Amino acid sequence: MSRQPRAFFALDFGAATTSAALVGHAGGRWRLLAHTAAPSTTDLDALLFGILDRVGKADRELLEFVSARERPGTAALVADLARLESRSSPPRRIAVLAGSKRQRRRLEEIASRAGWLVVGGSADVDDPLELSRLVLAWDTHAVLLGADSSPAGDEKRHLPMLGALVAAAARRRPELAVVLAGGAAIQESDFSGAGEHDRIPEVVKAAAPDSSAESDATPVDVATSAETTEEAPAVETAPGEPAAEQAAVGATPEGPSEATAPAATTAPAATTAAPRAPDLAAPAHAAPVELPVPSGDRHDSVLLAPDAESGQPAGSALQQVLEGLRARSDESRLGIARSVRSLALLLDKSIEVIEVGLDGGLRCRAEAVGPGHRTVVSSHVAMASASFAPEDLSDEMIDAVSSWSTIAFDRYRLSDRLRDLRSSPWGEADGEGALLRLAAAKAAVERLVAATPEISVREMPDIMIAAGGVWASTPPSVVALAMADLVRRPGVGRLACDQARLLGPLGAIADEEERRKMLKDLVEDVLLPLGSLILPAGIRQGRSAGRMRVTGETSNSDIDLQPGGIWAVELPPGQTATADMDFRDAVRLGARGRHFSVEVSGGLGGLFVDLRDIPLRLPDKADQKRATWESWQRAMWSEIDE
Amino acid sequence: MSPKTRARGRAEAPDVPPELTRIPGRRILVVSPVVQIRLGPGDRVLVSPGQKVTAGMPIAERTCDPEFIDVGRLNGATNGNGKGNGEGGWKGSQQERRRPPLPGKWWVGGDDRRGRNARREGPRRLAGTLLYEINGRWSAAAGDRHEKVESPTSGVIVEAANCIGIAMKVTGIAIPAAVAGGQPTRGYLDVPRLVDGELRDTALDMGRSGAIVVAGGRVSAEALTRARAMSIRGMVAGSLGQAELRDLAASEGRQRAALHSMPPFGVLGLDGHQRRPIASPILALLAALAGREVAIITEPPLLVLDVVDVPLPELPRDWVRVRSGTHAGREGRWLSSAGLHRFRAGIHLEAANVRLGDDLGPTIIAVADLERFIL
Structure with missing residues (x-):
């Protein structure tokens, strides 16, 4: 027996939920041995103790085999077993400034798709005092000042003022990350003229993503990367890493070819005689140029980014830059997107994931295309506003939850309940609370679907996966109904759920080849089948x-x-x-x-x-609408009256 | 339960059975938290980092009616080519005046900006902070009405920046809350007799002027209006609805527009937005502190006690409270783990057996709906 343990913990630290799984190599392949989930406030060691205890009680020999020890001590295993971790990035706020209302809306949409909480103002509507208030607010972490690449008069005349205003704010708050997009880059000189006693922000150019990758990635390529298998290694971008890293890579003097080097260098693990846990120490993707790192570190940089129309589809280039600025490299949502790409290539199927959590939501799609189906085209959008209990709860969001709810609430009562759901996301998960949670989750998915038209126009995927803590306690048939309610495209597809929340941690495996091998073993365990949908x-x-x-x-x-x-x-x-x-x-x-x-x-x-109709046709009156929802829901959720 | 109280210092958490650690813990007190006081363009700080402040000491000056002002050219004006960040503190105001203009620097309008024109007799004191400079011309956020912001509690300044805010490390300890509205304020703690856990509006009279009143499970919009009219400084309740918070925000907006300013008023919801009684250990703590000086902080929501040692309630270590669900607000003793239990609507959740109040038998409650107190 090897002394090397044949097991590791896969941990997903969400905003509301900590998920832990024990993955071991037994019977010639990696297997999910046990998993659990608990509120994020729960002591992690207690969670891991519980998992090992369960496995030990169920099959002592198995635990001894995978831990490579006789009579393994639980405490020693908790300390010794490797851990594969992914985490939610805490929501961060960006102030979007533009010369015109039109440009501001476009930039806000892109920033929102990149996962930021967004506040915005435009110089043609708001006075400089209001704009200053936005950028100087304590909870604003970054500023995006943008304009068309060739700004028209309505934008151009405001740019000097906006540039001076943002530069002044950056001097007052050196930790503020500043992004100058498109034609606003002309104001870069405002940031370089700081005096000797001011902190001089470093200017970093973030170019548009590698266009050669885009050329291979057709027909859909949104905030995307195209990747190939080992047989066709010609073009390979590091898939799914924080996009600003990609952008920075593109800006290096060596050019984009240097960027492809680190992607698949680790030798694949032998999965037969001496399996080894994935390389957990290495970051998911190495990047030669470090851009400003979010989450607590200070940003002393001004980033020059593409305008709101760059990329295919328009805005994807800027979206990548902003996403890289926001997300940490081991972020769960980016990990899910990476895992889904690997799965699509592995299974040769189109896969779509809808994930909803407390800090936001994710919609991503990947499908193998091209000769021999060896290229994966994928897209993903992670939005903070797709949380089931958003931090910035607006009246529109409350109304949206109300329209999905089978219970009648007045607006204030519903607002109170949603805010309490945010502060206590595991609270009242049964009875009426379960119905409210379901309505809130549907409203979140609706926002996500509305923000991703480029995915909605695609055909029904072969596999649709529901992920995220909000579905954890919901009966499988109700999750399937929610998917059918929200993602309405004709076709036949399989429905599955990432019950053990493994997609995020597996996406943190640095080496693409290794990740794919791991997924190949675990695919049956990762995807809990909900059933098939004929629509x-x-x-x-x-x-x-x-x-x-x-x-x-x-x-x-x-x-x-x-x-x-x-x-x-x-x-x-x-x-x-x-x-x-x-x-x-x-x-x-x-x-x-x-x-x-x-x-x-x-x-x-x-x-x-x-x-049912595509799109769904519902009565206008609220009570009739509730009755319609209830009749469909009751057919799938017979325990609702218990 | 009737928790006994005894005076002691900061308590150590007793050993907790492993099953109990699955129940989320709620800390009753936090020691020396860092609090924030938010400022905006036109506002200046009167303190500097490292400075010790006491309750009631002016720490900032707020411009009540900031407007965007085109200041024009200033002597020595360069694009940020100067010393410091514009904050000299109150003591260093003379040096501050000699510094070249910088974003955020306090600015007082010259004669041409003081409103001396044909229609006005006296000069206006137009003052605020500089915003930015274009082509040598400066802009400012300034107004002619200003008010002092007093420190709600004692502590040490961690950060202080004009237009942005003040971060302060509190000297004492604080009770964390879930929701806050209004402004930071301070007053003596008043714990009136509650009827069924609630405070009647009529109990809010002039006799409680200057007090921070403990108002029971919920505070209504009418009670908030009445409290402000009676010069009460703040209220603490178990919960605080969004409707009441909106009313309070609207009332504050009207107040800011008025010429006559009133003392700051703040309100705290200890548990959240939905109606729940105040947890008995916290109510016992508040009762023991009645008459002491306390402060309401809004960022983060805290009730700050200007003391280091407080009489902590003595609790059994298996004492739990239901924080959500059908039994929300009830308290009792944890008996045992109930494993995975099927609840209403067929939802399976990890559960515990709890004896609530004077009930004879145990009740099965989802672990996620429970909380235990950490002293």
């Missing part, structure tokens, strides 16, 4: 739309397809079935037709057949 479009209302026969390994079903409803057909996890559908009229289900036969796989919720 046709173009169903006519008012009469039976046709029939569906589900032929499974152990049972068959025959369903009359009634428009406007959603059904769950029992299909346990691990089983597959064939669904044959005969529609009266032609519908869209990937392709347009009347007869379809698709392979579906089971899950905890079974097979979901959704014949």
Whole structure:
């Protein structure tokens, strides 16, 4: 027996929840041995003790094998086993300044997609006093001053004033990170003229992301990277790292080719005789030029960034720079995006993740494209406002939760409950609290979906994954219903849940090859199957739309397809079935037709057949809308009245 | 429960059974917290880092009606080419005046800026802080009405910057709260008799002028209005609704617009926004401190006690409180872990057996809905 332990802890430190998993190498592959989640206030060692204790009670030999010790002591294992960690970045606020309202809105949208909490002002509407207030506020961590690359008169005339105002603020607050985007870079000289007793901010140029990567990354490439397998190593950007690092790499004199070097240098771990835990000490991605590091460190830099139209799609270049400025390198959401890219390449499927947490949410999509499907195109958007209990709770957000809720609340009462949910995210998770949490989660996903039209226009993914603490205690069929309610695209797809929250920590593995090997072993454990979703479009209302026969390994079903409803057909996890559908009229289900036969796989919720409208049509009156939600919800959540 | 009180210093946390550590702990007191007092453009600090301040000492001067002013050219004006950051402190105001202009520097308008024109008889004191300079011309945030900001408590200044704010390390200890509204303030602690855990509005009379009143589980908008009218300095309640906070903010806005300024008024919600009674150990602590000078701090929400030693309630180590859910606000003793339990709506959560109040039998409550107190 090797002395090297064949196990490690995968830890995800969220804002509300700490998730811990024990991953061990047994039976020739890496396996998820146990996992747990608890409020982030819980003592970590107590959590890890609990996991080891459970494994030890269930299978002592297994614990001895993976720990490579006879009679392993729990305390010693907690101290000795390696840890693979990812963390949520605490929300940070950026003040967006522009010469015109139009430009300000565009910049605010990009900053929001990069995960910042955003406050903004424009010189044509707000007076300099108000703008100064924004940038001097204690809780403002960064300033984005932007303009078109060739600013028109309405912006140009305000730029000197805005530049002087931001430069003055930067002198008053040296810790403030300043980003000059597009034509605002002309004001750079305002920051270099500081006197001998002022701190002189260092000017760092953050160029647009490597265009050669973009050229390979078609058809969708949003805040993205394209990556290839080891067989086709020609173009490989470091995928998913804080984007400013990428931008900085592009700005080095050596050029972008230098950037590709560190991505896959570690030799892959041998997973047979002597498995080794992933390289946990190395950062996820090395970058030759260090840009300002967020979270507590001081930013004495002025960053020159691309304008709001650069990149494909427009704004993605600036979004990358801002994301790099905000996020830490081991951030959970970026880790999820990296893991999803690896999974897409591994499984050769399109994968979409919707993650909702207390500090924000993430929507990302990755799919293998190109010759031999060896290139992955992916995009991700992490938004602070996609939290289920946002810090900046606006009336619009409260109304959105109210519109998804099956309980009638007045606005103030709902506001109080949402704010208490933020301060105590694990509180009242049952009964009415569960319904409120579900409504808040749906409102958060709705914001996320609205902010990612470039993902929404894509076809239904092969696998859709729900992730994040908000789904942790929700029944699987209800999670599946929420996904069907919110991401409405015709097609057939599998639904899964990252129950053990492994995607984030696995995304922290530095080496892409190693991460992919680890995921290959763990994919069945990472993705808890919720079921399959069949979602046709173009169903006519008012009469039976046709029939569906589900032929499974152990049972068959025959369903009359009634428009406007959603059904769950029992299909346990691990089983597959064939669904044959005969529609009266032609519908869209990937392709347009009347007869379809698709392979579906089971899950905890079974097979979901959704014949509701795309997009959903709901009554205007609030009480009728609540009744409609409730009828759909009750069909999937029979325990609701317990 | 009727927690006994005894005087002692800072208590050490007793050994806690492992299952109890899964219940989130709530610290009753924090020692020497750092608090912030936010300032804006036009406001200046009157203290400097490292300086010791006492309660009631002026620490800042706020411009009540700041406007954007085009100052024009100033002597020695360069684009930030000067010494210091513009903060000289109150004592160094003479040197401050001799320093070249810098962003954030205190500025008093010259004759042409003092409002001497044909329609006005007397000069206006137009003063504020410099904002920025373009082509040698300076702009400022300035006004002619100013008010002193007094330190709500004693402590040591950690950071002080014009237009930005003051960070201060408090000398004493504080009770953390969840929500705050209004402004930092101070007064003597008044713990009136509560009826069913609530304070009647009629109890808020002129006799409590200058007090910070403990108001029970919830404070209404009417009570806040009445308290301000009676010159009460602040209120402390178990919870504070968003509607009441909005009313208070609107009332403060009107107050700022008025010429006659009133003493600062602050309000604290110890547990959050939804109605809950004040936790018995905290109520016992407040009762023991009645009559002492305390301060309400809004960033972060704290009730600061200007003392180092306080009589801490003596609690059994298995004493827990339900902070959310159907039993919210009730307290009792933790009996045992109940493992994973199926709750309403089929939700499975880790649970504990708790004997609440005088109940004969145990109640199963989700661990995440409980809190235990850390002294």
